[in-house]
Amino acid sequence: MISELVVTTIADNLVLKPGLWGQWGLSYLLEFKDSKGEKRKVLFDTANDQTPFLYNIEQLELDLEDLDAIVISHGHSDHTVANVEAVEMAGGCPVYAHPHCFLPRFYESKDGKRTRGGVPEGQGIAEIEAAGGQVILSADPVEVVPGLWTTGQVPRINDFEKVSQPMGGGRRIVVVDGDEVDDYILCDQSLWMDVKGEGCWVITGCAHSGPVNTVNHVAQLGGYKEIYAYIGGTHLVGRDENYILRTARELEKFEPKLFSPCHCTGFNAMSILHREFGDRFAVNYCGRVFKTGEKPSPMVF
Ligand SMILES: [Fe+2]
Ligand SMILES: [Fe+2]
Numbered sequence: 347m348i349s350e351l352v353v354t355t356i357a358d359n360l361v362l363k364p365g366l367w368g369q370w371g372l373s374y375l376l377e378f379k380d381s382k383g384e385k386r387k388v389l390f391d392t393a394n395d396q397t398p399f400l401y402n403i404e405q406l407e408l409d410l411e412d413l414d415a416i417v418i419s420h421g422h423s424d425h426t427v428a429n430v431e432a433v434e435m436a437g438g439c440p441v442y443a444h445p446h447c448f449l450p451r452f453y454e455s456k457d458g459k460r461t462r463g464g465v466p467e468g469q470g471i472a473e474i475e476a477a478g479g480q481v482i483l484s485a486d487p488v489e490v491v492p493g494l495w496t497t498g499q500v501p502r503i504n505d506f507e508k509v510s511q512p513m514g515g516g517r518r519i520v521v522v523d524g525d526e527v528d529d530y531i532l533c534d535q536s537l538w539m540d541v542k543g544e545g546c547w548v549i550t551g552c553a554h555s556g557p558v559n560t561v562n563h564v565a566q567l568g569g570y571k572e573i574y575a576y577i578g579g580t581h582l583v584g585r586d587e588n589y590i591l592r593t594a595r596e597l598e599k600f601e602p603k604l605f606s607p608c609h610c611t612g613f614n615a616m617s618i619l620h621r622e623f624g625d626r627f628a629v630n631y632c633g634r635v636f637k638t639g640e641k642p643s644p645m646v647f
Contacts, residue, residue, distance in 0.1 A: 348493040349542040353549065353577060353636040356402050356610050357393035360631040367398030367406055368632050371424040372579060372609045373549060375408055381493030389416045390537055391551055392432050392469075394424035400431065402632055415490050417477070420534040420553020421464045423549035424609075429469040430477045438478025442490055444499060444533035445483040448524070450521040451529060453512070457476045461469040463518065463529075471602060486565055490537075490612035498538045500563045505591060507556025514585050531555075537576065539637050542602075546570045550578030552626040557582075558596040567601065570629065575604040577636060582619075583612030590615045594622040606630045607636050 354375045361368035367584070380386045389410065403410065415438035419425050439629065442491035448471050455475025471481045482488070487498040502508075509530045511517055519586060520529035534554040541547050546568055553560050557580045559571030561573055582590055597605070605623045607616065608630035620627045628642045629636075636642055 347542045349374065349382050349638070350519045350538045351539070351541050351547065351638045353547075354406065354408065355608075355632055356406065356408065357391075357399050357447045358630050358632050358634075360608070360629065361633075362629065362631040363633045364552060364619055365403050366632040367482065367635070369393060369395045370398070370609075371395060371427070372419075373399060374549060374577075375410070375427075376549070378539075379496075380491045384492075385492045386414045386494070387412055388494060388537075389420050389432055389436075390549060392416070392583055393424040394427050394429040396428050399428050403435075403571040406633055408555045413439050415439055415491060416441045416497060417537060418443040418447055419536065420444070420531055420554060421451065422531075422552065423464065423466045425518055427464045429465070429479075430473050432476055433477040433479035439480075441474055441479045441481050442488055443481065443483055444535055445608055446486055446520065446522065446533035447483070448481075452519045455521055456515040464520075486511045493587055494537065494539045495567070497538060497560060497563050497567065500534060500536070500560050501586055502555055502559050503562065504556065504558055504596070506589065507559050536560050536564070538568065541570060541574065542640055545572060545574035547575040547577070548573055549578070550576070552579040552581045554581055557599065557607075561597060561600055564627045567629050570600075573600040573602050575606075575636070576602050576607075577604070577630065579609035580607045581617065582607070583610050584617035585612075585615060587614075587618060591622070591645060592619045594619055598622075602626060604628060604636070606636070606642075
């Protein structure tokens with residue numbers, strides 16, 4: 347069981363505090379005592395734009411020199427732009443990801459024009475390893491340090507959370523074993539941990555597998571009936587009100603005490619979820635700190 351958890355948002359779309367830079371991207375630093383009582387630091391994702399990511403680390407006076415590990419939620423550029431820089435700051439450390447995370451990805455527009463997607467150039471496995479990182483790929487859950495787990499690949503079991511192709515048309519493509527296939531972002535994974543005195547915290551990247559599928563999977567893995575905290579992306583951006591309300595209803599079954607949807611949630615879903623979850627909803631933003639034992643104020647800092 348983990349204790350003394352502190353989650354600091356390094357990168358998110360919102361800034362509600364002077365002196366930090368926002369971006370379309372995500373990165374969290376997790377500091378805690380692991381289940382054996384040892385102090386740990388784990389970085390979850392490495393943002394979309396390097397300059398604001400590095401600037402916020404400096405402004406927040408975060409020290410990444412003694413990182414125990416980096417975990418990558420999935421192979422999109424808004425979560426992986428500073429993999430190498432983070433490994434360098436750590437002086438080398440393990441980097442956990444799904445086997446599809448670093449595969450080549452493309453977006454093909456309706457008129458057939460292709461642009462590169464996925465992990466940015468220069469931030470792949472070879473570059474991470476050249477910087478002293480050890481890339482560990484697993485589709486199964488992995489215990490990153492004692493008490494902190496990845497979900498691994500999330501089973502997509504419900505009938506409504508489907509990864510759709512881009513809303514404006516076109517196609518997302520991933521190259522698997524040399525074959526170009528539709529990209530359903532199977533590499534999406536989240537972090538979860540049992541926190542002393544509170545219960546299960548779930549931290550997501552984009553939750554492309556669906557926030558409900560993700561929480562269901564964590565509940566099965568850890569044998570939970572309730573989830574204490576959900577922090578991270580939900581990928582509800584662009585979804586209609588019925589879809590968002592269904593997500594809220596399904597998540598409510600786990601009786602979360604802290605819900606901080608952010609990043610790819612979108613303004614519409616944020617406002618609906620705020621209404622639905624009331625004072626359990628907490629806005630996330632660059633520099634936000636969530637701590638065990640502290641009830642965060644919902645809208646302010
Ligand atoms: Fe994202
Ligand atoms: Fe994503």
